Amino acid sequence: MTLIQHFGSAANLNIHLHCLVPDGVYHMQDGVPAFHGVRSPTAEQLQTLLDQIIQRIMKALTRHGALIEEEGMTFLADMEADTALAPLQSAACTYRIALGPRAGQKVLMLKTLSTQSTQQPQSSQAYCANAHGFSLHASVRCAMNQRGKLEHLCRYIIRPAIAEERLARNKDGQVVLMLKTPYRDGTTHIVMSPLEFMQRLAALVPRPRRNLIRFHGVLAPNAKLRFEIIPGNKQNKSRELCTVRNKFS
Structure with missing residues (x-):
């Protein structure tokens, strides 16, 4: 299961993918599907997987006209964008303000922690790979009997863009958003006017009729x-099967 997220902790436009993947395969055994687990991936296998992901993404972007390849070089194409959303999305990617008297400036950031207090020891990079600005993080795993941990993971990957408990308004009427995790420079909050905050929200709205949750493999x-293999009785499964068939007919 893949969930497409458009946002970062600072309500910035940051498109990335969260994937929930079984660490094994299903095989029919005596007419019953049996699950066979696989070994944990090695660092070389993760790096190879990331290289394949990068190649497919670059090919997809080129096929859709977003990238152009000429003489061994790749560069962004000048695509026609939505004239209303394009400046909002561009500003949301760079932590800047799109419209209004402060257009082009960066949003106000509050540093309430010292740099030393936010420095943490380097964590283990096991099951992580990085290349060409792409990163693959595969170190989170839930055992079969860890249903609470699995639920927590699912709630995390399907969370909304804004958590109300991290939002507040100061005495000047500005919107104050507390970061989920402080930045290394000690930044803990960003401050925006109501109009600037609405610009951020507009940039995070996905395009209509685009499914943000995709199912693959045995869950397709x-x-x-x-x-x-999915939970439920035969009657519920038959009803769901009819729904799926009607949807794709």
Whole structure:
């Protein structure tokens, strides 16, 4: 299961993917699907996987006209963008203000912690890979009996863009957003006017009729084993199967 997220902790436009992947495969055994676990990936395997992901992303962007390859060089194409959302999205990517008297400036950041207090020891980079500005993080794992941890992980990857408990208004009527995790320079909050905050929210709204949750492999809508492994009784499975067939007919 892949969930497409458009946002970062500072309500900035930051498109990334969260994937929930079974660490094994299903195989029919005596007419019943049996799960076979696999070994943990090695650093070389993760790096190879990341290289394949990068190649496919670059090919997809080139196929859709977002990138142009000429003489061994790759550069961004001049695509026609939505004239209303393009400046908002561009500003949201760079932590800047799109419209208003402070257009082009960066949003106000409050540093309430010292740099030393935010420095943490380097964590282990096991099951992580980085290349060409892309990163792959695969160190979070839930065992079969850790249902609470699995629920916590699912809630995390499907969380909304803004948490109300991190929002407040100061005495001047400005919107104060507390960061989920302080930056290394000690920044803990960003301050925006109501109009600037609305610009950020508009940039984070996904395009209409775009599914943000995708199912793959054995969990795909038309997978043969899907209704043999998902929870629920036969009646619910049959009803869901009819719904899926009607959707794709």
